[in-house]
Amino acid sequence: MAEPAHDVIILGSGPAGLQAAIHAARKKANVLVLGRPEASGLYAAHIENYCCVPGVTTGPEMIAAGIGQAKGFGAEFINEDAVLTAALDNGAFEITSESRRRFSSYAIIVATGIKRKGLGLKGEKELMGRGISYCVDCDANFYRGATVAVFGDGSAAAHGAVTLGKIASKVFLVAPKGLNISSSLNSELKNDNVNMIFGQKVSELLGEDRLQAVILDNGQRLDIDCLFIETGAKGAMELVATLGVALDPERFTYILTDKNQATNIPGIFAAGDICGLPWQMAKAVGEGCVSGLAAANYALKKRRERRKGDDVDT
Numbered sequence: 135m136a137e138p139a140h141d142v143i144i145l146g147s148g149p150a151g152l153q154a155a156i157h158a159a160r161k162k163a164n165v166l167v168l169g170r171p172e173a174s175g176l177y178a179a180h181i182e183n184y185c186c187v188p189g190v191t192t193g194p195e196m197i198a199a200g201i202g203q204a205k206g207f208g209a210e211f212i213n214e215d216a217v218l219t220a221a222l223d224n225g226a227f228e229i230t231s232e233s234r235r236r237f238s239s240y241a242i243i244v245a246t247g248i249k250r251k252g253l254g255l256k257g258e259k260e261l262m263g264r265g266i267s268y269c270v271d272c273d274a275n276f277y278r279g280a281t282v283a284v285f286g287d288g289s290a291a292a293h294g295a296v297t298l299g300k301i302a303s304k305v306f307l308v309a310p311k312g313l314n315i316s317s318s319l320n321s322e323l324k325n326d327n328v329n330m331i332f333g334q335k336v337s338e339l340l341g342e343d344r345l346q347a348v349i350l351d352n353g354q355r356l357d358i359d360c361l362f363i364e365t366g367a368k369g370a371m372e373l374v375a376t377l378g379v380a381l382d383p384e385r386f387t388y389i390l391t392d393k394n395q396a397t398n399i400p401g402i403f404a405a406g407d408i409c410g411l412p413w414q415m416a417k418a419v420g421e422g423c424v425s426g427l428a429a430a431n432y433a434l435k436k437r438r439e440r441r442k443g444d445d446v447d448t
């Protein structure tokens with residue numbers, strides 16, 4: 135069977151995939167990155183909590199810089215998602231892209247991020263980053279002294295309300311089914327700023343350029359500066375589940391890795407949001423670095439072994 139064309143294929147062109155590409159390519163691995171930069175969580179973000187980059191920088195600026203850097207070290211980019219992965223008999227992997235092109239490599243890094251579950255309401259996509267947020271940890275600071283709402287039933291929503299209770303002047307916690315949280319978290323929620331609304335969903339978003347208010351199922355209007363939607367997320371798990379990659383055993387929502395970002399399947403590594411909380415750029419970049427180095431070492435060793443084997447055969 136022919137040698138794979140690439141050493142490392144990276145699925146995902148967000149911060150985890152880009153940092154992995156930079157480190158793997160600088161190790162002189164032959165690197166291909168698949169994925170759509172504009173689908174990265176970072177694309178809609180304004181970042182002010184990333185070390186050494188003071189002030190607010192937009193996601194598209196950061197992504198463009200990362201792609202330029204990775205290309206400068208020799209990484210190749212294809213603006214398509216992967217749709218299929220398969221293990222080959224020679225220990226390599228085959229990846230099929232949306233346009234049915236096939237690529238092969240000794241190692242894969244899964245950096246496909248997560249898709250936050252939205253409410254599916256009219257205007258939600260347009261108002262993202264302009265009064266709609268899916269991440270309290272990321273955006274709370276932008277709403278100092280403001281009036282905000284958090285939507286969700288679980289501990290992410292409750293933690294979000296606790297955090298915002300210390301930053302915003304007024305917080306509504308809208309829990310459609312009622313809160314499903316520990317008693318200690320429940321007592322943390324007892325803050326004058328946090329107003330609970332149980333058994334209601336958000337049915338309408340009001341505002342053109344920025345969110346101004348939301349309407350609940352019972353017709354109540356909340357005039358707010360931001361709605362934080364904290365209802366969970368899903369990743370592109372099916373891509374790697376077929377290869378036997380182990381997921382968290384309770385909810386199958388993130389990929390399990392060791393300290394080298396290696397999964398249970400030799401040659402498959404993972405980094406970034408798909409490896410679990412916190413969903414933050416700094417974590418994605420750190421894990422990208424580790425996975426890039428580990429995957430390049432793995433792949434280059436495989437290629438050397440393969441070539442040695444070929445020399446002995448001939």
Ligand SMILES: Cc1cc2nc3c(=O)[nH]c(=O)nc-3n(C[C@H](O)[C@H](O)[C@H](O)COP(=O)(O)OP(=O)(O)OC[C@H]3O[C@@H](n4cnc5c(N)ncnc54)[C@H](O)[C@@H]3O)c2cc1C
Pocket residue numbers: 145146147148149150151168169170171172173174175176177178179180181182183214215216217245246247248262263267268269271272273370373405406407408412413414415416418
């Ligand atoms: C509105 C918003 C604000 C945020 N603010 C902050 C903040 O202030 N600070 C902070 O630290 N973090 C913030 N974040 C979080 C941060 O953006 C993420 O933690 C970070 O982008 C995760 O990086 P990642 O590379 O793991 O995934 P992502 O950046 O989400 O990238 C995933 C990549 O995988 C690709 N992909 C998906 N499926 C496939 C497939 N089948 N094949 C190939 N590629 C695939 C996508 O196209 C994309 O390129 C924010 C996120 C959002 C949405």
